[in-house]
Amino acid sequence: MRALHVITGLGVGGAEQQLRLLVRHLPVDCDVVTLTNPGAVADGLGADGVRVVHLGMAGNRDLGALPRLVRLIRAGGYDLVHTHLYRACVYGRLAARLAGVRAVVATEHSLGDSQMEGRPLGAGVRGLYLASERLGSSTVAVSSTVAERLRRWGVPAPRIEVVPNGIDLDRFRFDPLTRLRTRERLGLPDDAYVIGGVGRLAPGKRFDVLVRALVDLPRACRLLLVGGGEEERALRTGAAEAGVADRVLFTGERPYLPDGSPGPDLPALLSAMDVFASPSHEEAFGLAAVEALASGLPVLYASCPAIEDLPAGSAPGARRVTGGPDAFADALAAARARGPLPRHAADAAHHYNIARSAAQLMDVYAAAVSSQQSSTPQQGARSS
Numbered sequence: 001m002r003a004l005h006v007i008t009g010l011g012v013g014g015a016e017q018q019l020r021l022l023v024r025h026l027p028v029d030c031d032v033v034t035l036t037n038p039g040a041v042a043d044g045l046g047a048d049g050v051r052v053v054h055l056g057m058a059g060n061r062d063l064g065a066l067p068r069l070v071r072l073i074r075a076g077g078y079d080l081v082h083t084h085l086y087r088a089c090v091y092g093r094l095a096a097r098l099a100g101v102r103a104v105v106a107t108e109h110s111l112g113d114s115q116m117e118g119r120p121l122g123a124g125v126r127g128l129y130l131a132s133e134r135l136g137s138s139t140v141a142v143s144s145t146v147a148e149r150l151r152r153w154g155v156p157a158p159r160i161e162v163v164p165n166g167i168d169l170d171r172f173r174f175d176p177l178t179r180l181r182t183r184e185r186l187g188l189p190d191d192a193y194v195i196g197g198v199g200r201l202a203p204g205k206r207f208d209v210l211v212r213a214l215v216d217l218p219r220a221c222r223l224l225l226v227g228g229g230e231e232e233r234a235l236r237t238g239a240a241e242a243g244v245a246d247r248v249l250f251t252g253e254r255p256y257l258p259d260g261s262p263g264p265d266l267p268a269l270l271s272a273m274d275v276f277a278s279p280s281h282e283e284a285f286g287l288a289a290v291e292a293l294a295s296g297l298p299v300l301y302a303s304c305p306a307i308e309d310l311p312a313g314s315a316p317g318a319r320r321v322t323g324g325p326d327a328f329a330d331a332l333a334a335a336r337a338r339g340p341l342p343r344h345a346a347d348a349a350h351h352y353n354i355a356r357s358a359a360q361l362m363d364v365y366a367a368a369v370s371s372q373q374s375s376t377p378q379q380g381a382r383s384s
Contacts, residue, residue, distance in 0.1 A: 001369065002029045004078045006069070006092035008085035009037035010052070012228070012253040013200060014287045015084055015109040016041040018165050023050055025166075025358040028365070031076060035065060035088055040253065060087060066095055073099035079369055083136075085109060086117050090128055093135040103368040104136040107163070111141075111149050112282040115204065130154050137368035140361070142285045145305035161364050164306065165287050166357030167349065172267045172294035174343035182264045182272040186249060192222045193336050196273035196297070198266065198288035199280070201229030206302070209279040211235060212325035214244045217332060221247065226269050228253040270295040275335045278302065279321075279328060290352050293318065296343030300331045307348055315348040317341050 005023065010016050010032075020041050023030045032045055035057040042052045053072065057065040073081060073096055080103040083092035089106045096104045110117050119125050133139055133155055140163045141147035147160050188194060195214070199205045207225055214223050225235070225248065232250060239245040254266045270276070276292035278301040286304030293299055293307075299318040301307065307315050321331045 001079045001365065002077060003031075003080045003082055003365070004073060004076055005030060005032045006035070006081060006083045006088045006095075007032065008035050008088045009039065010034040010042035010045070011037050011039035012041060014165075014285075015107075018109070018287065019084055020045055020048070021166065021168060021354055022358060022361065024048060025354050026362065028362075031078075033069065033072060035091065057087075057091075066091055066098075069095040070098045073101060079103060079372075080105065080365055082107070082365075086119065086125075086129065089136075090132045093132045097135050102137070102372040103365075105138055105140060105364055105368055106133070106136050107140040107142065108146055108150060108284075109142055109165075110284045111146050111153075112204075112284060113149065114282065126153060133159070137371060138364060140364060143305035144309045146284050163360045163364060164352055164357055165285050165290070166352050166354030167287070167291055167294055168354050169294055169345060169349060172270065172291050172349070173345065174271055174296045176271075176343075178268050179271040182268045185264060186224070186272060188222060188249075188272065189220075191220050193218075193220050193275075194222050194224050194273045195332055196224045196226065196270065196276045196292070197278065198226045198270075198276070198292070199278070201225065201227050201231040201235060203231055204280060204282060205231075206279040206281065207231070207235055208238055209325050209328055210277055211239050211244065211248060212242060213329040213332060214239075214247055215242050216326070216329040217336075219247070221332070221336070223248045224251065224269065224273060225249065226251045226254050226266060266291070267295065270297065273297055274340065275300065275332060277328060277332065278304065289318070290349055293346040294349035296341060296345060298335050298338075298341055300328065300335065306352065310348050310351060313347075314351065315346045317346060318348070 031051045033053045033055055035055050038054040045052050055065055081096035081101050083089040083106040093104050138159050138161050140161050142165050144162055147162050150160050151157055197207050197210055210223055239248045276297045276299045278289050281302045283303040286306040289299050289301050289304045290306050293315055300321050307318050321327050
């Protein structure tokens with residue numbers, strides 16, 4: 001089977017790095033097209049030996065990108081097209097159908113209750129999404145929560161498949177030597193209690209809640225924010241105004257998989273943390289929280305379908321926190337008082353092994369291709 005993945009961009013982000021990890025584990029000949037921003041994950045895919053094409057799309061209304069994508073799909077002889085993220089789903093589904101490929105799968109990575117990839121869920125966004133969704137074979141939801149949101153939006157239930165995000169457990173296994181070296185490299189004192197946050201520095205992630213919570217915690221508590229984004233300046237300003245600037249560390253973007261980038265990667269940074277906190281109240285999955293569980297960290301979260309969709313007890317070190325800075329300050333203080341947990345991967349992390357996710361996705365691929373093949377002779381019979 002030959003498959004083409006179409007994604008909006010390939011900068012450092014959860015959906016982008018999930019794509020790279022999936023391509024590594026899918027028993028399929030895969031190429032990747034990025035509509036825009038061939039960033040660090042594009043470099044990583046190239047290092048893995050994957051062909052990556054940058055379509056050079058200028059913006060959401062660059063309709064000239066559509067015929068370019070159609071030509072590329074036709075030339076590639078693909079059996080299946082798999083789209084990721086909103087813009088790529090809209091353009092990719094249509095391009096695949098125009099190129100004659102009817103096996104079209106889309107993964108919905110980030111549908112929230114009020115936004116999708118930072119877009120407010122207005123009538124226009126919903127209408128365009130639903131119109132293009134009909135052109136595909138099926139839509140993959142990364143959690144049961146997202147599947148329910150899709151159904152409420154109007155996507156027919158039989159067209160929805162739940163395939164959770166996956167992680168490479170070996171990459172996130174805790175290593176005490178890595179912890180020691182990473183903390184030394186970050187300049188953290190020996191007695192520092194490190195609160196970690198991972199994700200794009202955007203308003204919806206609510207990392208300002210952690211900055212303000214730090215004010216009510218002992219000076220030994222430090223906040224380590226892993227990620228980049230437009231909110232970094234505001235977070236730095238807020239930390240300075242709160243008098244905790246010297247206790248907040250910003251690492252910038254860090255890859256999930258080694259790609260030659262300088263500095264510690266995400267697994268090493270997780271090893272340096274003592275607790276993981278996610279104050280975002282509208283997550284589609286909660287990949288960073290699962291990775292933290294794989295590193296054996298206690299996890300405090302406002303929203304995490306990946307944990308909430310599992311049976312009780314799957315993540316004994318995880319706790320849901322409702323409220324703002326005061327609530328997180330109390331929860332963080334309590335976690336510190338309880339002391340460190342054994343740094344073993346929680347059952348929840350094992351549930352989301354990437355090999356299992358890849359196998360589930362292959363079942364979706366097989367059904368889509370089989371449906372396309374079975375429909376071809378029927379079309380011929382009708383035309384004869």
